[in-house]
Amino acid sequence: MSEVSTSAPRGDLGWGRRATAKEVAALAGVSPQTVSRVANGLDNVLPETRERVLDAMARLGYAPNAAARALRTGRSTNLGLIAFQLSRTGEAHIIDAICSTARARGYDVVLTTAADGSAESLNRAMVGARAGVAGLVVLGLETVAVNHLRLPANLPVVIADSRGLSVPTVGCDQAEGARLAVEHLLAGGARTVHLVAGPETSLQSRQRLDSWCQVLLAAGREIPTPLHGDWSAESGYLAGRQLAADAGVEAIFVANDEMAGGVLRALHEAGRRIPEDVAVVGFDDVDAEYLWPPLTSLRQDFRAIGEGLVAALLEQVATPDDRVVGLREPRLIAPTLVVRASSTPTVVPVTAREGRKS
Amino acid sequence: MSEVSTSAPRGDLGWGRRATAKEVAALAGVSPQTVSRVANGLDNVLPETRERVLDAMARLGYAPNAAARALRTGRSTNLGLIAFQLSRTGEAHIIDAICSTARARGYDVVLTTAADGSAESLNRAMVGARAGVAGLVVLGLETVAVNHLRLPANLPVVIADSRGLSVPTVGCDQAEGARLAVEHLLAGGARTVHLVAGPETSLQSRQRLDSWCQVLLAAGREIPTPLHGDWSAESGYLAGRQLAADAGVEAIFVANDEMAGGVLRALHEAGRRIPEDVAVVGFDDVDAEYLWPPLTSLRQDFRAIGEGLVAALLEQVATPDDRVVGLREPRLIAPTLVVRASSTPTVVPVTAREGRKS
């Protein structure tokens, strides 16, 4: 570990020292509040004056002190975002959408990661995150025990994919997704559909499971015992090995794509043909297209979910008092079924067959 | 879209209104700075007094106003984080590590997403992000034109995976990774190794390419024309189809796992056996284990990279003046080769063969 330590001053001031409006004012020969007007883009400034101020700002590298502004106005331009397992499937996509939407609306996003999706973990994260933010977006609620969630008082909050909480919610229509998956597999000729669900404590998993169950019931099919994974590919693999050992399994609905990847591997290893012997459908449509065979999956509109969350939150923020304007039906965004080769032998990418049409 | 709009007041105050130290002080019968002492955990407070204050804080739900504190102390507890394509492979893992490390050190992370990895895009993001943060972590620099990067003056900055910039750097040892990949494939018997690189403008891709080239050169092997993807699975698929059409291709090093997924699909579709006909190695080791066949890949220690970035940044922040203490050799974190079935026919998961040992 050889470390060449050199000094390379970047100016006369220490790190934290930055030009103030007062200094800009002095340089431009105006008062501080004229600087403020220019900084905030107000139009009651003589063009010539504005020029002088802008020039002085540029020369001093001025940027308004966010803390002072927040203190004075009482408004924060920070939105708290609580998430966990960013690397998991859809979470990163939603965060991406939240960030760009927030920025477009003039807000910064303060990201706090929770240890897991339990109520305790999220509560802890919310305590840390609530200071100095205009509102809170909570992602990754993974618990059925939503009543253990302690929401900060006096702060707008939206929670993705929750239910039964008195806060606005935006999320995927899990039930609709599961319905599409099961009906697609039944339409493909399977007598029934096996399920690899998420953790039993997961709200989302529960919703997908309930819907799966209802659709099978409505169709008068046998309802197999669902298996539970933890959303990881490995857990899907383990579940897949169980299902691969059962010759009666004709179709599997897997509650997310990562687990579906594991299921596919287990089926390959057992020599089961996909989809001829077993048809598989995943959920999320992340990386599904380049699994082998390409995985039929439910595409979530993560961008719409992220945008919807920010919109619902800012609606609250804009409300002068503390009425929960958004206490309403959850806003559900329907996923769409993207059919690929893992569930139908006839679906073959056209590009892949060029030059050797059968 | 039926929306039930109900009012549900959560207290007498509007959203933004929170208890102040003054109010806590009045309730506890002390002065505001005693409240401040308690809030900051100073020990020069009589235990009995502390109790009264803590009680009052709890009753009013007091939390110090972050903006006021930041303004007064001149210190920010925010770290700016600039990233793009959070959903891409390793980025989310690094961000996760950065968040938890930052929080453990008492900092919040303000996340800004850039449109892409170009110098212009990152410059724009930095302008927005530099206000009110103690320092900046820049992720996702994807341009070879690092000299177009305009770093904010008077602000500590660390950039992941950069080179030739006068700021501290922590990143993956790309050259070492590529070396391991190529040598592994050559050791497997391939006459040479084809490359599916990232974009030509990517610094990381360039480093992997250079190393690939050098290792082949040193081994006296033919150097095939590298193909360039854009890191996406689809671009890997397109490159894979070209390579699959060439019967001379025996081994492929793909610069990330997503593209490798596309390459595998193209090889499957062309009927090439993996690894008997073509051996494949990816990079990042994200989701590699559950591709089919399981993909040999270079595992990056994303957590170490994230922690290293925060550590390097806070080292700067702690420096009283603006010397760049960390202007040193980049801190490189070596990836490790995880060998799986995509590169060696002998590697078969033990668990998968239970009960039918050949």
Add this chain to the structure above:
DNA sequence: CTGAAAGCGCTTACAG
């Protein structure tokens, strides 16, 4: 169109 005054909530010396 521009400026003097006041204050957001906190913490840092300084007294006692």
Add this chain to the structure above:
DNA sequence: CTGAAAGCGCTTACAG
């Protein structure tokens, strides 16, 4: 161990 005073940098009325 506790409190009165001052000020961080900005913006919001209010004058002119």
